[in-house]
Amino acid sequence: MTLITENLVFLNLDSPDRHEATRVLAQALADEGRVTDLDGFLADVRKREEQMPTGLPGGIGIPHARSAYVTEPSLVFGRSLEGIDWGAEDGPAKLIFLIAAPEGGGDDHLKILAALARRLMRAEFRESLMNAHDAAAVVDVVTREVVNP
Amino acid sequence: MKFVGVTSCPTGIAHTYMAAEGLEQAAKAAGHTIEVETQGSAGFDKLSPETIAAADAVIFAVGVPVRERARFVGKPTIDTDVKKAISDGPGLIAQAVAAAKEKAANPATATADSPPPSAGGLMTKVDHGASRGAKVRQWLMTGVSYMIPFVAAGGILIALGFMLAQLAWGETGAVLVTKVPMDHLITDFSVLSTKDWAALLFQVGVASFGFLVPILAGFIAFAIADRPGLAPGIVGGALALVVGAGFLGGIAAGFVGGFIALWISSWRVPKGMRGVMPVVVIPLLSVFATGLTMIVILGPPLKALSDALTSWLNGLTGTNLILLGVLLGLMMAFDMGGPVNKVAYTFATTGLAAAAVATTGTSLQIMAAVMAAGMTPPLGLALATTVRRRLFSEPERENGQAAWLLGASFITEGAIPFAAADPLRVIPSCMLGSGVTGGLVMLFGSTLRAPHGGIWVTPLISNPLLYILAIVIGTLITAAAVIGLKAAGPGPVRTELDAAGLAEVVV
Numbered sequence A: 001m002t003l004i005t006e007n008l009v010f011l012n013l014d015s016p017d018r019h020e021a022t023r024v025l026a027q028a029l030a031d032e033g034r035v036t037d038l039d040g041f042l043a044d045v046r047k048r049e050e051q052m053p054t055g056l057p058g059g060i061g062i063p064h065a066r067s068a069y070v071t072e073p074s075l076v077f078g079r080s081l082e083g084i085d086w087g088a089e090d091g092p093a094k095l096i097f098l099i100a101a102p103e104g105g106g107d108d109h110l111k112i113l114a115a116l117a118r119r120l121m122r123a124e125f126r127e128s129l130m131n132a133h134d135a136a137a138v139v140d141v142v143t144r145e146v147v148n149p
Numbered sequence B: 001m002k003f004v005g006v007t008s009c010p011t012g013i014a015h016t017y018m019a020a021e022g023l024e025q026a027a028k029a030a031g032h033t034i035e036v037e038t039q040g041s042a043g044f045d046k047l048s049p050e051t052i053a054a055a056d057a058v059i060f061a062v063g064v065p066v067r068e069r070a071r072f073v074g075k076p077t078i079d080t081d082v083k084k085a086i087s088d089g090p091g092l093i094a095q096a097v098a099a100a101k102e103k104a105a106n107p108a109t110a111t112a113d114s115p116p117p118s119a120g121g122l123m124t125k126v127d128h129g130a131s132r133g134a135k136v137r138q139w140l141m142t143g144v145s146y147m148i149p150f151v152a153a154g155g156i157l158i159a160l161g162f163m164l165a166q167l168a169w170g171e172t173g174a175v176l177v178t179k180v181p182m183d184h185l186i187t188d189f190s191v192l193s194t195k196d197w198a199a200l201l202f203q204v205g206v207a208s209f210g211f212l213v214p215i216l217a218g219f220i221a222f223a224i225a226d227r228p229g230l231a232p233g234i235v236g237g238a239l240a241l242v243v244g245a246g247f248l249g250g251i252a253a254g255f256v257g258g259f260i261a262l263w264i265s266s267w268r269v270p271k272g273m274r275g276v277m278p279v280v281v282i283p284l285l286s287v288f289a290t291g292l293t294m295i296v297i298l299g300p301p302l303k304a305l306s307d308a309l310t311s312w313l314n315g316l317t318g319t320n321l322i323l324l325g326v327l328l329g330l331m332m333a334f335d336m337g338g339p340v341n342k343v344a345y346t347f348a349t350t351g352l353a354a355a356a357v358a359t360t361g362t363s364l365q366i367m368a369a370v371m372a373a374g375m376t377p378p379l380g381l382a383l384a385t386t387v388r389r390r391l392f393s394e395p396e397r398e399n400g401q402a403a404w405l406l407g408a409s410f411i412t413e414g415a416i417p418f419a420a421a422d423p424l425r426v427i428p429s430c431m432l433g434s435g436v437t438g439g440l441v442m443l444f445g446s447t448l449r450a451p452h453g454g455i456w457v458t459p460l461i462s463n464p465l466l467y468i469l470a471i472v473i474g475t476l477i478t479a480a481a482v483i484g485l486k487a488a489g490p491g492p493v494r495t496e497l498d499a500a501g502l503a504e505v506v507v
Helices: A018-031 A038-051 A107-120 A123-130 A135-147 B015-029 B049-054 B082-087 B089-105 B107-111 B132-169 B173-179 B182-188 B194-209 B212-225 B227-242 B246-265 B276-315 B321-335 B339-358 B361-387 B394-408 B412-421 B423-444 B454-460 B464-488 B497-506
Strands: A064-067 A074-084 A093-102 B002-008 B033-038 B057-062 B077-081
Touching (some): A018 A093, A074 A123, A093 A123, A107 A123, A107 B015, A123 A135, B002 B089, B132 B246, B132 B454, B173 B194, B173 B454, B182 B194, B212 B227, B212 B246, B227 B246, B227 B276, B246 B276, B246 B412, B276 B339, B321 B412, B321 B423, B361 B423, B361 B464, B394 B412, B394 B454, B423 B464
Parallel strands (some): A064 A093, B002 B033
Antiparallel strands (some): A074 A093
């Protein structure tokens, strides 16, 4: 199982706000066939975002949803050099992780996403993503740290 | 110091784990240890009771209410939002250290607001990652597993009471034993009187049966809403009995109480109010709302239903007796103590009272058919659990053993645990067997002069051999039907708690 591919990496995400940014990232999932209904999935993500914005201190945004329109657990990575406001108190998000989980997914799938979430808390992990110079490097870091630790 | 923590969030795939990581990193950096229970989507591995017992303080960093919070009662607790653990793990660890020190310095104040934890705590059979259908079965199964000891104890006590009564009084003992007033037992109980012992067994059994529906409802609600569900569920179950809704009403009460409690627990309230939520606000509102639902919303249609059924049955006099027997049989098995069953049983006993004056044979035949039809559901299920063990969960198999005696004693309630756990397949099977038995008893022309007692009142039954044949046939039909239906569908709810759940209630 691949959590992320090079097509799911956006090193220069350039969107005016978080909803636009989320749409760009989610579109990639739809193009890859990992999301069956783009608007349905976006609605699920937005519903989660409205409960409590997913921006976190340290310039991170983690829009996410468990959705019936997701076919396999996926991560889309977006990096924005100027930053996009994600509702965090300490400023805009520069690293954006769109996490998509299938509605009824088994434990194994969800454990990978849990491992991903834990890695997001590690400064080294974030730094290596911040400094990655191409999509392949991002896929490498995620695969090494999360999928096959 | 040693800490434990619980993290959770609405979706259960991201914040839960980030918060856990945040707490673990912060604890490690400060030279403490912490074990975190991540109540996310990937199921959750419960902290062991020993770990919780050894902890100096508890940190709840949650976005949705803590599941099974009762396990942590009595510990110094930091209760905060999940995001706090992500943004400021070290701050929370520092707060936990302060809380633990305060408790060590002044143990009385820290625990004054909460009772000490019970050993082990109550368990549910609910696996949080399960699909909706599986969850409903698990909720039902949780209620059933806590109810079974009440069914077994009560049913067997009543049956023993009947047996002893037959010895003490002779052939009408099973009727007379129910007439001994409680006051007599309290003031004049004689250890040498077999009659008194019989009446005592019967009364204690009846008391145990009184809890059957409240416990079923209470623990269905507990499975849905955790501890806040217990009070509305139990009260709702008691009211289901008051409005005559039987165990199906109890299941409804469990769901109503559980979801109301769950909803109220999810309210976001100002910090100052959080302390009074579990003690006052949630119990008060959830119990009242459940009670209101049971009495005002469920009560009137139930009363109308039983009135309509009664007048309909009374209008049937003069129709084909065999058809009437089938109909009464179906009614007896439909809800086992609920409104439909009660109408059929009351119809028979009212006829019996009238027959004492008029001595018409028909009323006695109706009584005979009703009793036989009420015996086959537990007997059929007992047989099914014996020949096809694998189709049933562990608590059900245990209950199957007791169901033989309960069925033989006309204690239809012995089938309730099966029916409550899997109503859609068990109830039709029971109705089929009871309907056939009811019709056969009418066909064979047996009569009965007692309103209850099962095989213990055989001396009061005419054509006893054919009567028993009718019961055996109904038993076989119910067993075959339930085996067929269960084999065709999904298996029983099986969890590692099956055995533990039962053992725990007994201990």
